[in-house]
Amino acid sequence: MGSVLVLIEKEMKYDFDEIIDRQGTNSLSVEGWKQSIFGLDRDATFSWPDNDFIRMWVADMDFATPPEVLEAVRKRVGQKILGYTKVYEQEYYDVLSAWFWKRFQWKIDLEHLVFAPGIVPALNQLVPLLIKSHEGILINTPSYAPFKKAGDYSNRQVYYSRLLNKDGYYEMDYTDIIQQLEDCSKNIKLFIFCHPHNPTGRVWTREELLRIGQVCLERDIWIISDEIHSDLLRSGQTHIPLAALFPEAEKLITCTAPSKTFNLAGSMMSHIFIPHVGIRKQWKQLYADYYSPLSIVATKAAYQEGEEWLEQLKIYLDDNFTYLQGRLKELLPKAGFRVPEATYLAWIDVSAYIEEQPQKDDLAGIFVDKGLLVNDGKMFVDHGEGYIRLNIACPRSVLEKGIQRFADALLNLG
Template sequence: MIYDFDEIIDRAGTNSLTYDGWKAYLFPNDPDLNIPYADHELIRLWVADMAFSSPPPVLDAIRARLDQKILGYSKIYDSHYGEVLQRWFAANYDWNINTEELVSAPGIVTALYRLVPLLAKADEQVLITTPSYGPFKKAGDQSGREVLCSSLLKNGGRYEMDFADIKQQIMNPANRIRIFILCHPYNPTGRVWTVDELTELGKLCLANDVWIISDEVHSDLLRAGQKHVPIAALFPDSDRIITCSAASKSFNLAGNMLSHVFIKHTAMRTQWKRLYNDYHSPLSIVATQAAYEHGAEWLKQLNQYIDNNLNFLKELITEHLPKAHFSIPEATYLAWIDLSDYVPQRKEIARWSVFFAQNAGVLIEDEAVFVSNAAGHIRINVACPRNILHEALVRMAKALNH
């Protein structure tokens, strides 16, 4: 079956964060911000969910479950669910998971918020790299754990971990770092960390009694030729690595609210289960199982479409925004674009997100939401029909160049 990723889907009136919740999320401190575009004129390329239909096999599974008529309290009782996960992880990541280590949460952000106070005492710290997905810092902030940052190094268009700095911060006696939050593949830069990088990081953290929480939600969204290797697969004897995964990004099921958390450490897993239940919507359970059991071909075609969108975006930027710097990411459907060279001619710009919303009717995220080490950058979601991406870039270029 050939899937249609050019279909335009109207999300108005669906209580969509992307469509209906953008103003409160992007501009919470400026609710009266004047945007001279009607809602239907705005192009939404900000939050990380897709403008594509969720996979038809998943929608079919949900319809079939609805035909069973009762939506009662539900947990994952059927062993077939775990068998489907085992096959997916083995086939795609060469990782033989143990479903006895599996707990679940409504989402990976929720899992992070739960894990940080479980793993770190109030006077201990969390280390993240920047630019960073904002909730990584919030996971420490909301539980009162101090968050320290290590800036990624930019080598040409490629971001790399500064292992000397990470080691210095972990070994610094003034610090009490207990958790390293790893984003793998990386949001927002799109890096796929190599086995050598993961091995060096893992050895450094584990040798110094630092837990690793690895957010691997983008693990299926890879460019052609890339391979995802879970960091836990490289350290099978360690129980200090917690892996967070979900079908949400891969299969456009962000509202499904079901993520997988692999906790090998028995006492910590017991503590999690004491505090949190594993009840879920019955629709979430069947949707996730159907995605992993029947969604491989859809995902293959999706990644091909995203590959082409990113190449198309590169051409558009070269033609219309020649001062911008953009390298096609190794993973994700998120484009990390450096507009720093446009700042001298646009000194009045306080925030790129405000500028493009007001002058182009395009909603994007800018440096303000990526903690630090992001000056002059914007993030664009390219998981949308190509003609929408084209219209957005033309509008943005016109606003910036004129």
């Protein structure tokens, strides 16, 4: 009985039901959606007042950043000077090492570590360092769009290997991957890997990781493994860093960040592990910048003091997904949905409701007319048609209203 009471007390420590007003904070989610989703001017008008929209699109959370992190930032501001700053203290690196070892049994090599303002900027910077203009990139689709954009940004050709969809459970098509990697006309030299996968939420197994790692490395293909969602697992799931399985691989780069884990996207602090000495040297020559002192203390506090908050967050997200699954079965029984193994993003197949509709090519527009902001599956490069990605990292009361609007939009088409 005592252990149950302790668990209840722990679950009550953080308030994930709190509704936080984000207006006036220059938030992409709240104030930048017109430009980002629809490519419109910020003064564009819709049928709903701006304040009445439910925002379930971009992948940051509507939960307060951990109070331990906010307190660390306040303390640093209290030191009154925000001057030129880098990470000089050993304790920062000790905290980082402890996190990766405790959570994933991965002994990071601090010699390999470089910093970036985010994983997307890191991808844009890495691509021209790793491959030449006539060499190609392979990604799995559906895909996080910046993977393709990283190739486009440097005028590198990007090729797609479609994930195999088995009733909502996605797997890599190794036959297709090998065929493309061995196609001399494509000259693919880089595989950008999403681990766990966005938008499908797959947590790749040890066997899958060993196979994809061997397929690429045996063919001398660079791998960038984006592991930003690695902390956001469902109960019972385990994340294995790809680099932990291939500790001697020089052509395997790992991208990590606290941004998704602790709702710190605006902090702009990512950790990139580059084992290759030559590439790491070039990176440091080009991108060894100063960093925000507030980002440094926020990141350190998150990894040092944020674990309990994270564990309670994961319980809340599990419950939100359970609620979502039940409501979809009740309201939209023809929708295809499987609770993801990781992330706080639901990948929902709504094609059964839109097949005969003229609006099927503008799903985001269908939902915005019901006061709901979502990500259309077409945003995920390829093989996402008929899907919606829904961000459920929000208070339950918001999720309840959002799912009702979601259903209303699909059931009242035409």
